[in-house]
Amino acid sequence: MNIVTKEFGIINGEKIYSFTLENNNGMQLTCINLGCIVTEIKTPDSNGNLENVVLGYKTVEEYLENKTFFGAIVGRVAGRIANAQFEIDNNQYFLPKNEGNNHLHGGISGFNEKIWHAKPIEADHAVGIEFSYSSIDGEEGYPGTVKLSVTYLLTNDNEWVQTIKGTTDKKTLLNVTNHSFFNLSGNAKADILSHELTVKSDQFLELNDQLLPTGKMLSVEGTAFDFRNGRKLNDGRLSEHPQNRLAGNGYDHPFLLAENEQQEIILLDETSGRTLTVETNQPCVVIYTSNQMSDEFTTSEGVQTKKYLAVCLETQGLPDAIHHANFPSVMLEPTSEYKSVTKYTFGVR
Structure with missing residues (x-):
């Protein structure tokens, strides 16, 4: 197992580094200390060919200029917060409005644009990087200093x-x-419409025309949102369901997970034979099939971005939970610790 560190770019005189983790099978994961961004994951197909299975850019400048959030850690709060404001203990907090009237993915300069401290980790059967960052009281309008x-x-x-x-x-x-x-x-040589997705989820959140949760939890039964026995992502593009149409002919929805850490999400590409199994301790996964992706950018492989070029599987708490008493809380108290664990296992079928 191995870790290779390289200079990736410079922001305001501060160097940004890339860290390539490689295991004994030749699989590689590369990340940078800007936004904890995963820039590349190289995994074998059924013939043993190593190719990249995530979208990324070649330069620091592209990550900062193109607000696509490729590979980044987003927060303090992932997703949208309605009207960019919330209340805690009768105190009103006002956040930057960076998507219409709402607050998205932590604001104008969220965790995805911060430079994190990075420390390599070497263990018996794993290599890794530990990133750390202190978000000061009032950053992007949020209360409390968060470590x-x-x-x-x-x-x-x-x-x-x-x-x-x-x-x-x-x-x-x-x-x-x-x-x-x-x-x-692999290397984004085809779109993801023929990918098959299986999700252990009986319900998804209804969205309004601003893609904010209405508070209703809808049954997946009999709809293109039923992934319990696996279905092609193209079904969302073809679906006449008003929620698929609302999201731009596809998916941009939170799915409530019926199980945790039990192979609850499986993605398969039959052509390459690659599989991705996702297990998490989080209550939901936001599935986004790039329905809104523009064709303005070019990935690190030289592929022009377009709709349905990739799928996001964002494990998290429910979006806009602060405004819905029936959602699990995303409030963090000074006496407790936030802990999110997600495991992505790459294989072949």
Whole structure:
């Protein structure tokens, strides 16, 4: 097992480094200390060909200029907060409005744009990086100083284990996720519409026309949102369901997980034979099939971005939970610790 460190770029005179983790099977995960961004994951197909299965850019400048959140840690709160405001203990907090009238993915300069401290980790059966960052009281409008750590471990079982921890000195909101865009075809040589997804989920959140949860939890039964026995992602593009149409002919929805850490999410690309199994301790996964992706950007492989080029599987708490009493809380108290664990296992069928 091995870790290779290289200079990736410079921001305001500060060097950004890339860290390539490699296991004994030749699988590689590369990340940078800007936003804990995963820039590349190279995994074998059924013929043993190593190819990249996430979308990324070649330069620091592209990550900062293109607001696509490729591979980044987003927060303090992933997803949208309605009207960019919330209340805690009769105190009103106002956040930057960076998507219409709402607050998205932590604001104008969220965790995805911060420079994190990085420390390599070497264990018997894994190599990794531990990132740390202190988000000061009032940053992007949020109360409390939050101390965070994000650990990426790569094991010899082709597992990427992601652990996010946080503590605060004042009651605040914290709901963090990784925003990697997956495409198991390899080097984004095809879109993800023929990928098959299986999810242990009986319900998904209804969204309004601003893609904010209405508070209703809808049954997946009899709809294109029923992934319990596996279905092609193309079904969402073709579906006449008003929620698929609302999201831009596809998915951009939180699915409530019926089980945790029990192979609850499986993605398959039959052509390459690659599989991705996702297990998490989080209550939901936001499935986004890149329905809104523009064609303005070019990935690190030289592929022009477009709709349906990749799928996000964002494990997290429920979006806009602060405004819905029936959702699990994303409030963090000074007496407790936030801990999110997600394991991505790459294989072949």
